[in-house]
Amino acid sequence: MSRFERQINLSGFGPKAQQQLQKAKVLVIGAGGLGCPVLLYLDAAGVGTLAICDGDVVAASNLNRQVIFSESDITKSKAEVAGIYLKQKYSDINIEIINKFLTVENTLQIFNAYDLIIDGSDNFQTRYMVNDACVLLNKPLVFGAVYQNEGQVAVFNVSDDNAVSSNYRDVFPNPPSENEILNCNETGVLGVLPGIIGVMMASEAIKLITGFGKALINKMLYYNLLTNTTYETEIAPNAVAKSIIPKTPEDFYKTDYTLLCGNLPSIEWSEALLLKNNTPGKVILLDVRETHEQPKLDGIETMNIPLQSLSENIEPLNTAENILVFCQSGIRSRKAVAVLRSKFLQKNIYSVAGGISKLNSTINA
Amino acid sequence: MELKGIKILAFGMIAEKINASEFYLKEVSNTNELLSSLNSLYPQLKEMKFTISVNRRIVNNNEPLNADSEVALLPPFSGG
Structure with a gap:
């Protein structure tokens, strides 16, 4: 009996979808509030290669939502702790630990080894950089983000039936200014919110890899935890977005995403x-x-x-x-x-x- | 029946700034008019970046609105 029996038996999923999961190489950016549920569920679902990219260490304030980590992990590398934890759960998954933050220098090289990128980062700088890198390398991107009691989920850079694809910059061409930016560390968040959004991201990833159901291609979903309401909108490619994204690796290396996002050191x-x-x-x-x-x-x-x-x-x-x-x-x-x-x-x-x-x-x- | 105006949905920090997640605006016939009307009603929105969706489609240019239109003000989130 296989540990995947229940999903192989699921109508419309079957052994072929399971094989596709087994062959998939997925990179998860950020082992935080979103990354933890993404990693846990993709590991359980049988994604063959799962890479964890995070240069941060575990802090006590992470523990309400970053459910892979324990009190004894505080000050330890998130990527390493998560990697070790996921490795000991199942013997059939190849776990890769990338204990570093993404930069313009390392992003393209890291992305090249994977066929699906999942963005669970916590800042605009990384989000714009990841989006632009995925457009440049033509990699599908599962996007998720939270703010207070709301979340966003989308699938970028994947063509629909009409060969149309869109990306983050088609929704938000430019980052907000410095004084608008707040993250979970500053505004507070219930652990269940990134839990829900992260599980949605994992489910979009499984759908993309296997073709099961309909992924959020050219769509963005908003979820409100307080009211249990969702709002879905269609995204269309726009010329402004296209003109801003670096066209070559050389242009990408020269783009200063810190500056772009107003975060001057x-x-x-x-x-x-x-x-x-x-x-x-x-x-x-x-x-x-x-x-x-x-x-x-x-x-x-x-x-x-x-x-x-x-x-x-x-x-x-x-x-x-x-x-x-x-x-x-x-x-x-x-x-x-x-x-x-x-x-x-x-x-x-x-x-x-x-x-x-x-x-x-x-x-x- | 009295017309309520165009239905506006606000999300995230936009809803927070104007203290409502749903409201109605009268006498706006396109998205440019809507934006200037929003700016005068809620000057606190002037510095905020958000995208406009009309009838669940994101719009980049000035888009006509009618009594049945539903508009959403969509801010980006970065948290994770």
């Missing part, structure tokens, strides 16, 4: 000064104010290149590994970070939060 003065002191020669403190602006930083080596002329004068920055940019109040430095990130892909570039005004108020306080 910033650093506090205390950390900035510590980094400057502890790694001499590797850190440039860059002042992007006009040369006449006061006060200067006393007793600390800085470089002054005003924002206005920054893009034409970047040579002096070539040798630094880390560039910490500051200005008067932290606004121009953010613009400068955007400029510099497009010029130096390999360097760590941060805006010092609050600028000189913040430093002085900290000292005077």
Whole structure:
């Protein structure tokens, strides 16, 4: 008797669908609130190769919804703990552990090995990057996301009967601005919500792999936990979306998804000064104010290149590994970070939060 | 029978910002008019990104609306 007997016996599913599951190679991005149920159910259903990609570690606040993890897993790698757990459940599944976060450098290479991608990540940066990579590589994508008591599910980059396919950017061409963005860590969520949405994602994956039923192709489903209501809308390809997505791997590598999603990396003065002191020669403190602006930083080596002329004068920055940019109040430095990130892909570039005004108020306080 | 206007469904942070998940708007004949009407009624929506669906189809251009139209204001979610 096979452990899949009950689904092989299911009318319309049968042994052929089970074989298709066994042959499938599925990558699950994020072993979080969505990823846990996706992994548990695809593992149980008999998806032959199941990869878990997550660079994060387990925290106590994850445990209300990330049901693979226990108290004893806190501070351990999510991908590793989940991988070990899933491996010991069944002997017939090949589990692959990818203990890292996706970046523009590693995403295409990782995706190449799988025939279905499932996005259970928790930020727009990853979501837009994953979508664009799937479009570029022509990989089907099962998408799910939650906000407070609501969830979204969709299947992207799969052609319908009329050979029409759509993707995330056909629904939301550009990411929301920084101040709109909130995730579960900030807004709170009941564990059952990503549980429901994650199981829906697993079910869409099974349907896509086997052709069983009708997957949410060119559709997005909204689910509301409080009212038990759903709303389904059709998606059509749109020209704007098509024009924004990187067309080649080279374009993809050059796309700065952090910036696109408004998440500019910033650093506090205390950390900035510590980094400057502890790694001499590797850190440039860059002042992007006009040369006449006061006060200067006393007793600390800085470089002054005003924002206005920054893009034409970047040579002096070539040798630094880390560039910490500051200005008067932290606004121009953010613009400068955007400029510099497009010029130096390999360097760590941060805006010092609050600028000189913040430093002085900290000292005077 | 008095006409209630066009039915609007709001989701996620949009519903939160306007404190309703379902309401009606009168005297709008297309989605551009609907947007400007929403912006003046709910200035807090101005900075929000959302997509509009009319009769359960996402629309990208100005779309005519009639008394039977059902409009949804769909924000993106990122949580997981």
